[in-house]
Every structure is written in C-alpha cells, then in structure tokens.
Amino acid sequence: MKKLLVLLSINLLIGNIIAWFMGAAPIDFKMVPYSQQEQKLVTELKAELVQNPNDSTLQTQLGSMYSLHNQIDEAGQLLTGSFASEQDALTLAWLSGNQAKQAGAMFDPLMGLWKLYHLYSACAEMDRAVTMEPDNFEIRMVRLATFAPTALLNCSLDTAFIDEAWFKQYFANQGAFAPLELKLQFKLTMSIAYANAGGSDNQQKAAHYMTEYQQLSQGTKQPPLVLHQLAAANKLLTEGS
Numbered sequence: 001m002k003k004l005l006v007l008l009s010i011n012l013l014i015g016n017i018i019a020w021f022m023g024a025a026p027i028d029f030k031m032v033p034y035s036q037q038e039q040k041l042v043t044e045l046k047a048e049l050v051q052n053p054n055d056s057t058l059q060t061q062l063g064s065m066y067s068l069h070n071q072i073d074e075a076g077q078l079l080t081g082s083f084a085s086e087q088d089a090l091t092l093a094w095l096s097g098n099q100a101k102q103a104g105a106m107f108d109p110l111m112g113l114w115k116l117y118h119l120y121s122a123c124a125e126m127d128r129a130v131t132m133e134p135d136n137f138e139i140r141m142v143r144l145a146t147f148a149p150t151a152l153l154n155c156s157l158d159t160a161f162i163d164e165a166w167f168k169q170y171f172a173n174q175g176a177f178a179p180l181e182l183k184l185q186f187k188l189t190m191s192i193a194y195a196n197a198g199g200s201d202n203q204q205k206a207a208h209y210m211t212e213y214q215q216l217s218q219g220t221k222q223p224p225l226v227l228h229q230l231a232a233a234n235k236l237l238t239e240g241s
Contacts, residue, residue, distance in 0.1 A: 029070040029105055038065065056086040060094060067098040076102060089132035093139040096126035097146040123147070127159070140166060141185055148193035160193040180216070187213035 034042065045062040052058060063078030079095040103118035126143050133139055144163040167186050171178050187209045194206035 029072060029101055031071060032069040034069060038069075041065065054085065056082040056088075056091065059085075060091045063091075063098070064094045067094060067101065070101070072098055072101045072105065089129045089136065089139055092125060092132070093129040093142040096122045096129060097142050099125070100146050137167070137170060137182060141182065141189075144193075145185070145189050148189045148196065157193065157197055160190070164190055164193070184213060184217055187216065 042062065042065055045058055045065070049055065049058050049062065059078045059082035063075045063082060066072070066075035066078065075098045076095075079091060079098055083091045083095050099122035100119055103115050103122060123146075126146060129139050130143055140163050144160055144167075147157065147163075148160045171183065171186075191206045191209035191213060194202045194209065197206075
C-alpha cells in the first residue's frame with residue numbers, strides 16, 4: 001500500500017511538472033501601477049462606497065479597476081458582491097474575466113485539471129455575458145482582452161477572431177465616432193491574439209496590428225489599456241444613437 005502511495009505521488013509530481021510546463025503553473029499577475037488619474041478615481045470610488053456600500057455600480061467600477069491592475073482578490077470580492085445584487089451582463093463580464101485570472105494564478109495539485117475547470121467555467125460565463133448584451137462593446141472588449149492572451153490555457157482563441165469581425169463592423173459603422181481608446185485596445189489585443197495563434201501568417205497579422213497600434217497611438221496621452229473609460233463612451237454612444 002505504501003509503495004502504491006509512493007508511486008502515485010511520484011506520478012502526480014511528474015504529471016504536475018509536465019502540466020506546469022504546458023501552462024498549469026501558477027501565474028504571477030504582477031500589480032500594474034496606477035496613474036495619478038486612476039489613483040484619484042479609486043479614492044473617489046472608495047469614498048462613495050463608504051456612503052453607499054451596497055451600490056452595485058460602484059462595486060463594479062472599483063472591482064474592474066482592481067482587476068485591470070491585477071489586484072484580483074480585491075476585485076473578486078467586489079465583483080462577486082455586485083453581481084449577487086444586480087445580475088447584469090457588464091458585471092458578469094468583468095467577474096468572469098477576473099475569475100479567469102484567478103484560475104491562472106491558483107496552485108493546482110491535480111495537474112492543471114482543477115485550474116482548467118475554473119478557467120472554462122469563467123469563459124462560459126463570459127460568453128453568457130456577451131449573449132445577454134451582444135452589442136455592448138465594453139463587454140466584447142473585456143472578453144477579447146481575456147481570451148486573446150491566454151496562450152495554451154485558452155478558452156477559445158477562435159472567439160477572439162469572432163470578436164475581431166464584430167469590432168471591424170462596429171468601427172465601420174461608427175466611423176470617426178468610435179472612441180480612440182477602443183481602437184487602440186482592439187489593435188493591441190488582436191496583435192496579442194494573432195501572436196498566440198502561431199504560424200507565419202498569424203505572426204504577420206500580429207505585426208500588422210502592432211504597426212497600426214503604434215501609428216494610431218502617436219501623439220495621444222490616453223493610456224490604451226484603461227478599459228473603464230469605455231463605459232462612459234459606450235453610454236454616450238448608446239444614448240446618442
């Protein structure tokens with residue numbers, strides 16, 4: 001019996017080592033520094049939440065900020081609480097994206113199987129958020145930014161290319177009214193998606209998107225990865241249409 005346990009332990013260890021090399025190792029999501037503007041916004045949101053602790057909109061806004069900057073545990077608490085109160089599509093998208101990060105960061109003694117379960121569950125919920133509001137570009141971008149860089153542990157890289165087609169049509173319809181931040185985020189994220197897809201043709205597409213991103217970002221002071229800015233723009237365009 002002891003020999004069997006030792007053998008199983010050795011096999012499990014070897015399996016974990018192989019699985020970690022395949023992407024099952026805990027990912028260290030290093031905290032992304034806040035800009036002064038973002039620090040001010042976080043302070044304001046915290047102060048408002050003190051006055052309105054059950055405000056789901058405030059919880060989602062602050063939770064999305066935390067998630068963007070890889071404070072995934074703090075983000076998870078806020079977004080879970082927000083979605084429990086108001087089961088809206090946007091909160092579900094942010095919650096699912098953060099849960100995908102949490103799955104990547106977790107230690108999994110089962111050769112990545114538990115990690116994969118959590119990851120695919122998060123991705124299924126992300127897809128549900130898009131189904132709930134298919135024309136909300138913030139939700140689409142959260143999904144695209146979540147799926148594109150997941151490499152070997154991807155939910156479905158094909159979904160990134162589905163969203164690529166959606167955004168191309170969206171930009172064609174909006175023309176000059178499409179937010180610059182959204183265009184920058186799209187081009188940078190698609191560059192990552194094609195780079196992860198592998199193959200010479202995809203690498204060329206990745207380089208093309210990166211060139212377009214660099215050209216478009218010249219002269220702008222707006223940080224391209226601040227997705228919370230898209231919420232206001234989305235609301236403005238929706239009300240104006």
